[in-house]
Amino acid sequence: MIRSLPRFPLIPTIVVAIAIAAMIALGVWQLQRKAEKEAALVHYAQNMTKPAMAFPRIPVGDEYLFRQASAMCLEVLGWQQQGGRNRKGETGWRQIAQCRTGAEGPILLIDVGVAKDPKFKPEWGGGPITGTITHGPDSRTLIGQLFDRRPKSLMLIADLAAPGLEVTAKPDLLSVPNNHLAYAVQWFIFALVAAVIYVLALAWREKKKAPADQA
Template identity: 40%
Template sequence: MTRNLPIIPTIIVVLAALTMVALGFWQLGRADEKEAMLARYATAGDLPESVAYPLTPEQTEQDLYRRSSITCERVLDRRATAGTSEAGVKGWAQIARCALKGGGETEVALGWTRAPDGPQWTGGTVTGIIAPGPKLVADPPRAGLIALSPPDPADLPNNHMAYAGQWFFFAITALVIYFFALRRRRRDQDADELDRDDDED
């Protein structure tokens, strides 16, 4: 199999496979980090103290699922999206985009309605739970709405183990394909040599 082994293609395939394996191990490390983060999020709701509402991605990752509060100085936009009430009934989550006191913007999930039409809420102080986005899920709900199902860290997927498996699979697949390509190349070379020998005879 090593006779007339193509050097450059072999180096390229081996380096590619090693890169895929390295990415797989990196994803395994990320899986451990994500598992620790999810465990921290699972206990965040039990902490009694409120935190300042996060305005950066780093602060958001640190404070997800903690209690917080904002002052909505001005409602910039309103929308309704699919949502579930605290009682588990499917319907609509009423979302307001707010200009915050002190600067910045965020979304506030005011509460739940059965129909998409929502209240004409004009702003004010809201307390609740920091959810991915980020957005603040009001608790208690505002504008006379029904409470939404609280954000649950169990809804966050930990896909890194699957990604690691994919990278390892890609590495093995690349090596297997290259092995069969080399074997076919060897058979073609042997066939060519037999043809030349028959011509010489």
């Protein structure tokens, strides 16, 4: 006797189908992000070999990450601290100067070195700086970044540390996350598991109904 296939109720099936389609779409999107990230890494590697440029004064996205740049800090308006490492690999507190570069315009962020003491107060007052472009501190959450498409602020990591500080470690290409393939596989697995669970649930439902129908 050939067992009949489980009947698919309309509304639950539509809901599950939409969920599975969304998971597959997210997997495909992650594969697209993987290709974009790989292209970005190639671009960053090329930036590391280019000559120094003037630090961009307007938000430009990630185009100039890992490139050498120069800037002039006319006046330090304030300081930020962020955990980090020096070029010896030692952990500490990065000292980030908020600099004025002209009469108007955005604040320039310059990482002038790492202190081991979190209470350290830098005495650096500004001047010409050369260093490597990287992202500045960003207080937005990952979810917030999805809905806020403004480019991240950029910062200059100084080649020479301010007095009393150790030079901050340069940005490393290996620190750029590229786990989109793993995320894509996860979404595809979630979609497959959801489909299998739904079919098994329907089969169990039909099996449970069978004795009642025969009574």
